[in-house]
Amino acid sequence: MSITIKTEADVQGMRIAGRLASEVLDMLTAHVRPGVSTDELDRLAHEHIVRVQGAVPAPLNYAPPGYTPYPKSICTSINHQVCHGIPNERALKSGDIVNIDVTVIKDGWHGDTSRMFIVGEGSIAARRLCQLTYEAMWHGIAKVRPGIRLGDIGHTIQTFTERQGYSVVREFCGHGIGRKFHEEPQVLHYGHPGTLEPLVPGMVFTIEPMVNAGRREIKELGDGWTIVTKDRSLSAQWEHTVLVTEDGYEVLTVSAGTPAPPQLAPG
Incomplete structure (x- = not known):
């Protein structure tokens, strides 16, 4: 495994x-409401990234081996969609939950983050899923420091999530990030403590658990990108990009509108 260690200039x-x-997510927040289409959210995001930020939307035309080029600038995954949902003309309605995943490239560097949004009035079950998925991500982030292993992060997220009665998607994971969209290491959101790579200062990776209200099994839709829960249960995801520092961690995907870290109860 070849993990790129970032210098202070890189960071x-x-x-x-x-x-x-x-900041793209900050900008979109006011627009996520009943009646708006995810196509419109994609258009707004694309214009902001390109015209305001002078950056590049990393997902647009992204084509890893075996995939057709991704056709949009953001991912919008609604309700039982787990990840990689493609924006379209469907209008959001009150009660929907939607994950918006944004990755920009600025001066060759990638920034990758996602948030959950509840459209209008969400159900108690939907709100609980979104909140506890946020806490699951932060339980993982809070473990980050030199010397622990990637398996410690995954174990912490899995243990917390399953104690709440939810399941963790295993086919997708966090990843190293930098000059490339996806680098080593893979950051699993399940696993065993004391296993996998040890963390060292200068490592940068995403933590982005996908949590299902029902079973963890998933399937891919015919568009070749969108992943959904097999049992059509709701799914939620949050994502931050995290730097391993000399004595802990720094979250790199922060802005004025970033939700505050939760008060974590013991997992």
Whole structure:
């Protein structure tokens, strides 16, 4: 495994890219309401990234091996969609939950983050899923420091999530990030403590658990991108990009509108 360790200059570039990605979500927040289409959200995001930020939307035409090029600038995953939902003309309605995933490239550096949005009045079950998924991500982030192993992060997220009666998607994971959209290491959101790679200062990766209200099994739709829960249960996801520092961590995807870290109860 070849993990790229970032220099202080690299990290400064990633702070800027991370802030810009988060600011796209800040900008979109007022527009996520009943009646708006995810196509419109994509258009707004694209215009902001390109014209205001002078950056590049990383998902647009992204095509890893075996995939057709992704056709939009953001991912919008609604209700039982787990990840990689493609924006379209469907209008959001009150009660929907939607994950908006933004990755920008600025001066060659990638910033990657996502948030959950509840459209109008969400159900108690939907609100609980979104909140506890946010807490699951932060339980993982709070573990980050030199010397722990990636398996410690995954174990912490899995244990917290399953104690709430939810399940963790295993086919998708967090990832290293920097000059490339996806780098080593893979950051699993499940696993065993004391396993996998040890963390060292200068590592940068995403933590982005996908949590299902029902079973963890998923399937891919015919568009080749959108992933949904097999049992059509609701799914939620949050994502931050995290730097391993000398004595802990720094979240790089922060902006004025970033939700505050939760008060974490013991997992």
